[in-house]
Amino acid sequence: MKKKNGFTLTEILICISIIAVLSSIVFGVTARMKKRSLSLTEINAARKLMVAYHLYSADNNGNLLEGYRTDPRTVDMNGMPLSFPMNARYPWRLMPYLGDPRKELTVNGNEKAWDAGENQAYQISVMPNLGINAVMVGGHYGSGSPLPPTQRMISAFGKFFVSNSGEVDNPSRLIVFASARKDHDSPGYFEVRPPRLTGPVWSDKSYDPQNPGSSHGFVDFRHDGKAVIATFDGGAKLASEQELRDMRFWSNQASITGDPNFTIRR
Numbered sequence: 001m002k003k004k005n006g007f008t009l010t011e012i013l014i015c016i017s018i019i020a021v022l023s024s025i026v027f028g029v030t031a032r033m034k035k036r037s038l039s040l041t042e043i044n045a046a047r048k049l050m051v052a053y054h055l056y057s058a059d060n061n062g063n064l065l066e067g068y069r070t071d072p073r074t075v076d077m078n079g080m081p082l083s084f085p086m087n088a089r090y091p092w093r094l095m096p097y098l099g100d101p102r103k104e105l106t107v108n109g110n111e112k113a114w115d116a117g118e119n120q121a122y123q124i125s126v127m128p129n130l131g132i133n134a135v136m137v138g139g140h141y142g143s144g145s146p147l148p149p150t151q152r153m154i155s156a157f158g159k160f161f162v163s164n165s166g167e168v169d170n171p172s173r174l175i176v177f178a179s180a181r182k183d184h185d186s187p188g189y190f191e192v193r194p195p196r197l198t199g200p201v202w203s204d205k206s207y208d209p210q211n212p213g214s215s216h217g218f219v220d221f222r223h224d225g226k227a228v229i230a231t232f233d234g235g236a237k238l239a240s241e242q243e244l245r246d247m248r249f250w251s252n253q254a255s256i257t258g259d260p261n262f263t264i265r266r
Contacts, residue, residue: 039223039238041107042179046130046228046236048104049177052097054165054234062165065094067134068191069141076121086125088142089190090132105129108179108222110188127188130230131180131218134191136161136251137232147197147264157198157264162252169255171233173248179227181220182213193217194250196263207241219244 056065067090074087077095086092091105098104105128106113113123134140139149139161147153149161162168180189194217195202203215213220221227226238229249239249247254247262254262 038108039226039228042129042223042228043236043238045104045107046177046230047234048099049094049130050230050234050236052094052099052104053176055097056094057165064138064163064165065090065132066163067132067136067138067140067161068145069139082121082125085142086121089125090134091125091128091190092121106188108187113188126190127182127186128190129179129188130177130228131189131192132177133175133194133250135193135197137174137176139163140191146193146201156266158253160251160253160264165232167252168232169252170248172231172235173255174232174252175229175244175249176232177230178244179220179222179229180213180218181222182218184210186213187220187222189213189218189220192219194247195245196247196261198264202245216241 053065057063068088070084070088071093072081072087074082074092076082076092081087082092091101095101101124102111102114105124108129110127110129113127114120116123132138135145135147140146141148147157147160149163154160159167162174168174175192178192180192181187182189193201201217203211205215207216207221207225209220209222219227221241223238226240227244228236229239229244230236243249246260248258248260251262251264253264254260
C-alpha cells in the first residue's frame with residue numbers, strides 16, 4: 001500500500017508558531033510606523049502653523065498674536081463675523097494666514113471638527129491640534145485668565161509675557177504651540193499652560209492620559225510619552241514631560257534668569 005504524503009501534528013504546530021511570531025513582528029513594526037507617521041504629520045503641521053504665526057507678526061509691526069483676546073474683526077470661512085468665544089481663540093484669528101487650515105489645525109483625530117455642521121466654527125476654535133502658550137506668549141486677556149496682562153499685573157510681576165518678536169531671549173527654546181487636549185477623549189485644545197505661574201499648575205505626578213488635561217496644563221504627551229512643541233524660531237520637535245517641566249521652555253523671564261524652576265513672584 002502506497003504511503004500518503006502529509007504533515008505531522010508537530011510540523012503543523014511549528015508552522016503555526018512561526019506564523020504567529022512573524023505576525024507579531026509585522027504588527028509591531030506597523031504600529032510603530034503608524035505612530036511615527038502621526039508624530040511627523042503633527043510636527044509638519046506645527047512648522048506650518050509657525051509660518052502663519054510669523055506672517056501675522058510681520059503684518060503687525062512685530063507684535064505677536066495675543067494668546068487669547070476677543071477680536072470682533074474675526075470672521076468664519078464665509079466671511080461672517082464670529083462671536084465670543086470663537087473670536088478670542090487663536091484658530092480663527094490666525095486663519096487668514098494658514099495655507100491649509102484643516103491640515104494645519106486638525107491632524108490628530110480631531111478632523112471631525114470640520115464636519116460639525118452649524119457647530120463647525122465653535123468646534124474648530126475649541127479643539128485645534130496644538131494649543132498656544134497663551135499666558136506667556138502674547139498674553140491671555142480672557143476673563144478666565146490665570147494671569148491677565150494688565151498694567152497692574154505688569155507693575156507687580158514685571159513683563160511676564162512677550163508681546164513683540166524683539167523681546168524673545170531664546171527663540172529656539174520658547175514654546176509657542178504644543179500638543180494639546182482637554183480630556184482623555186477630547187484631542188486638541190486652544191491653549192496650553194506652563195508647569196508654574198505664581199504657583200504650581202501641573203500635577204507633581206507623572207502624566208496619565210486618563211486624567212483631565214488641566215492636570216498637565218492641557219499639554220498632551222500622546223507620542224509615546226512626548227508632545228510636539230513649536231518654538232519661536234519656527235522649529236518643531238518632540239519633547240518629553242521631564243524636558244517640559246523646565247520653565248525656560250515656557251517663560252521669557254525664566255530664560256533670561258536661567259532658572260528652570262522659575263515662578264512668577266512680586
